[in-house]
Amino acid sequence: METFLIKGITGNSNIYIGESLQNVEEYLPKGKTIIITDENVKNHYLSDFPDCPVITISTGESIKTLATVESIYRQLINLDVDRQTFILAIGGGIVCDIAGFVASTFQRGLRFGFVSTSLLSQVDASVGGKNGVNFDSYKNMVGVFMQPEFVICDIKLLNTLPKEEVANGFAEIVKHALIEDYSMFEFIEKNKEKALNLDPEVIMQLVTDCIRIKSNVVQKDEKEAGERRRLNFGHTIGHAIEKISQPGHGNAVSIGMVAAAKFSCKKGYISKQEQMRITSLLEDLNLPVSHSIATKGIVDALSADKKRDGDFIYFVFIEKIGKSLIEKVSFTEIEDFLFSQA
Ligand SMILES: NC(=O)c1ccc[n+]([C@@H]2O[C@H](COP(=O)([O-])OP(=O)(O)OC[C@H]3O[C@@H](n4cnc5c(N)ncnc54)[C@H](O)[C@@H]3O)[C@@H](O)[C@H]2O)c1
Numbered sequence: 153m154e155t156f157l158i159k160g161i162t163g164n165s166n167i168y169i170g171e172s173l174q175n176v177e178e179y180l181p182k183g184k185t186i187i188i189t190d191e192n193v194k195n196h197y198l199s200d201f202p203d204c205p206v207i208t209i210s211t212g213e214s215i216k217t218l219a220t221v222e223s224i225y226r227q228l229i230n231l232d233v234d235r236q237t238f239i240l241a242i243g244g245g246i247v248c249d250i251a252g253f254v255a256s257t258f259q260r261g262l263r264f265g266f267v268s269t270s271l272l273s274q275v276d277a278s279v280g281g282k283n284g285v286n287f288d289s290y291k292n293m294v295g296v297f298m299q300p301e302f303v304i305c306d307i308k309l310l311n312t313l314p315k316e317e318v319a320n321g322f323a324e325i326v327k328h329a330l331i332e333d334y335s336m337f338e339f340i341e342k343n344k345e346k347a348l349n350l351d352p353e354v355i356m357q358l359v360t361d362c363i364r365i366k367s368n369v370v371q372k373d374e375k376e377a378g379e380r381r382r383l384n385f386g387h388t389i390g391h392a393i394e395k396i397s398q399p400g401h402g403n404a405v406s407i408g409m410v411a412a413a414k415f416s417c418k419k420g421y422i423s424k425q426e427q428m429r430i431t432s433l434l435e436d437l438n439l440p441v442s443h444s445i446a447t448k449g450i451v452d453a454l455s456a457d458k459k460r461d462g463d464f465i466y467f468v469f470i471e472k473i474g475k476s477l478i479e480k481v482s483f484t485e486i487e488d489f490l491f492s493q494a
């Protein structure tokens with residue numbers, strides 16, 4: 153087992169990689185715990201859940217809404233939840249984002265922890281203390297920064313994950329390598345077959361690398377005033393795509409990273425060969441590298457980006473594989489780049 157500690161403003165978050173869902177009881181405080189999960193995870197793993205009341209939500213990005221949050225609040229009231237109650241989310245990024253938000257806001261905040269069950273949430277979503285939901289067509293528009301007390305990444309659970317969800321997770325894995333760690337990028341290239349087959353040693357290594365990188369960045373800049381923006385590599389254009397079609401978060405990020413790599417090449421930061429190398433690794437990991445969405449649609453979606461700063465966007469480039477660079481870029485420059493690619 154590998155462990156990491158994030159000392160957050162709102163409390164410490166202990167991350168246990170390679171721990172097992174069956175042991176989660178050891179991490180729960182005495183007293184009442186309520187589990188929040190989704191239908192798929194419950195169908196697969198209910199028998200491994202600790203013996204506590206379970207609130208089950210549906211699946212898919214479209215349920216990551218305030219309406220779902222409200223329905224959970226009502227169930228918590230019916231279950232006589234008080235401020236001593238602990239909330240345990242068992243699920244992927246959607247369950248963790250919603251449950252973390254519910255726990256942080258219900259009765260001004262309950263203690264909570266996660267068992268992270270999808271690859272994407274183990275390498276990214278469940279770590280770092282961002283919790284929230286979408287609002288109208290805006291991704292993650294309403295939320296809070298609040299650290300879960302613990303995050304358990306049980307890699308055995310990934311064996312039941314559908315293939316396309318595994319690919320979704322690989323997008324965020326490649327992202328971490330691209331922004332911070334060249335040797336990790338090489339490791340993925342060398343071990344891509346094993347990774348796709350969920351070889352436990354390779355997956356353990358990749359989850360550990362991602363969490364090492366992410367927890368380091370979050371520790372330096374929990375509330376995303378600077379450094380943490382690096383983690384948004386591929387996400388500016390990725391989120392715009394996610395808003396228009398629903399390809400899955402990782403798929404959108406993959407397309408967004410290819411675009412950001414091309415933009416980095418156009419700016420003279422990386423070579424054409426590096427750009428091609430990134431694209432081919434993503435393809436080999438069964439991720440999409442192109443799309444058929446009209447550029448105008450992407451530009452419109454970008455203009456509503458919540459991370460926009462007036463006429464500027466903090467865009468994450470890579471200077472080389474393994475090194476990122478945040479630059480305030482005018483909206484017009486991004487628009488020109490996108491139309492030049494159309
Ligand atoms: N908070 C953050 O910092 C952060 C970072 C990255 C992504 N996110 C968010 O995470 C979300 C995506 O997360 P996700 O990809 O985990 O989506 P998800 O939670 O929808 O999980 C993907 C699918 O896999 C199923 N599933 C999960 N674990 C399973 C298992 N072990 N076996 C079988 N099926 C399983 C789920 O039911 C779901 O259908 C997005 O909403 C994204 O915005 C948040």
Ligand SMILES: [Zn+2]
Pocket residue numbers: 276324387401405
């Ligand atoms: Zn992401």
